[in-house]
Amino acid sequence: GENVEQHPSTLSVQEGDSAVIKCTYSDSASNYFPWYKQELGKRPQLIIDIRSNVGEKKDQRIAVTLNKTAKHFSLHITETQPEDSAVYFCAASAWGGTSYGKLTFGQGTILTVHP
Amino acid sequence: DGGITQSPKYLFRKEGQNVTLSCEQNLNHDAMYWYRQDPGQGLRLIYYSQIVNDFQKGDIAEGYSVSREKKESFPLTVTSAQKNPTAFYLCASSIRWGGLASSYEQYFGPGTRLTVT
Numbered sequence: 001g002e003n004v005e006q007h008p009s010t011l012s013v014q015e016g017d018s019a020v021i022k023c024t025y026s027d028s029a030s031n032y033f034p035w036y037k038q039e040l041g042k043r044p045q046l047i048i049d050i051r052s053n054v055g056e057k058k059d060q061r062i063a064v065t066l067n068k069t070a071k072h073f074s075l076h077i078t079e080t081q082p083e084d085s086a087v088y089f090c091a092a093s094a095w096g097g098t099s100y101g102k103l104t105f106g107q108g109t110i111l112t113v114h115p
Numbered sequence: 116d117g118g119i120t121q122s123p124k125y126l127f128r129k130e131g132q133n134v135t136l137s138c139e140q141n142l143n144h145d146a147m148y149w150y151r152q153d154p155g156q157g158l159r160l161i162y163y164s165q166i167v168n169d170f171q172k173g174d175i176a177e178g179y180s181v182s183r184e185k186k187e188s189f190p191l192t193v194t195s196a197q198k199n200p201t202a203f204y205l206c207a208s209s210i211r212w213g214g215l216a217s218s219y220e221q222y223f224g225p226g227t228r229l230t231v232t
Contacts, residue, residue, distance in 0.1 A: 001174070006157070032219055043205065043223040044158070089157055095219055101146045101165060101209060102173070103221060105157035 002027040004092050006106025013080050014114050021109045023090035024072040030092040033066060033073050034103070038087045047088075048075070080113045087111070118142045121206050121224035128200075128231050136191045136227045138206035145211035147189035148221065151175060152203040161204075164189055165211050193229065200231045 003026040013019050025033075034049035050057045050064045050073065057064050061080075066073040077084055090106040119140040128134045140147065146165050150158040160173030164183040178197025183189055189208075193200045207221040 004157075009155075034220065043225050045223070046220045049218075049220065093219070101148070101211070101219070101221075102160060102163060102171075103148075103158075104174075105150075105159070107157045108155075 002030060002092055002094070002104040004090060004104050004106045006090050006109060008109060009107065010110045010112070012112045012114065015080060015082060017080055019075075019077045019080050019084070019111055019113075021075045021088055021090070021111070022072060023074070023092075023106050024070075025092040025104075026071065027092070027094060028071065029094040032093045032095045033064070034091050034093075035062075035064060035075050036089045036091065036105075038089065038108075040086075044089060077111075080111075082113050082115050085111055085113045119206065119208055119222050119224040121204075121227050123227060124225065126227055126229045128229070130231055131195045132231075133192055133194050134200075134229065134231075136193065136204055136206075136229070138189045138191065138224055139187055140189075140208040140222075140224075141187060142208055142222060143186075144208035144222075145186065146209045147183070148207045148209075149173070149179070149181065149189070149191045150205045150207065152205060152226075158205060161191065193231075200229060203228050 006023045031052035036044035037047045038044040061078045063076040087108045091103040093103045122137045148163040149161040162181040164170035180192045204227045206224040209221045
């Protein structure tokens with residue numbers, strides 16, 4: 001089955017700096033890679049996702065890049081703000097196959113943005 | 116918020132008792148999922164269902180059971196066979212398959228924190 005590794009487990013930055021979180025996956029059939037943000041005590045919420053036919057996607061201060069050959073994808077947050085502090089999870093899924101919808105999550109990254 | 120609900124928010128049980136967690140959605144989604152979240156760990160898939168009257172085991176199904184009799188509902192039973200049931204349980208739903216242009220976002224409920232002593 002799919003295995004997703006996420007690094008780092010904790011990340012501390014100063015407000016205004018950039019933050020990068022990296023994930024690797026093992027199943028070459030995976031074609032959908034979402035990123036979720038979970039604030040303390042709350043539900044995870046999708047912040048950005050990318051499909052395997054796209055190498056990069058950007059939404060304001062957030063971007064995701066995908067390298068299918070190396071089987072890794074990364075989340076980039078620019079101009080970080082204290083409200084970006086949360087746990088971030090990457091995930092991978094093989095949509096269109098027999099197990100579509102089955103997301104495998106990384107272990108999570110605790111991002112702390114210091115004012 | 117809204118669209119997918121879980122109840123109760125907190126649940127306490129004695130060891131050896133079965134307990135059922137509720138999950139309801141009004142998003143007209145075919146697919147529903149149950150995850151378990153432990154401190155410092157990612158979300159691990161317990162069971163998922165792509166359509167009514169059908170469900171598949173996830174990565175950690177032992178000690179759990181589900182049913183999917185209605186599109187809107189996907190209850191999870193934590194049985195006494197689950198060796199370490201204390202955790203935060205999250206339910207989610209999504210579309211099943213809508214083509215390459217569709218969004219496959221999984222919408223999560225607020226979660227149920229189960230404590231077994």
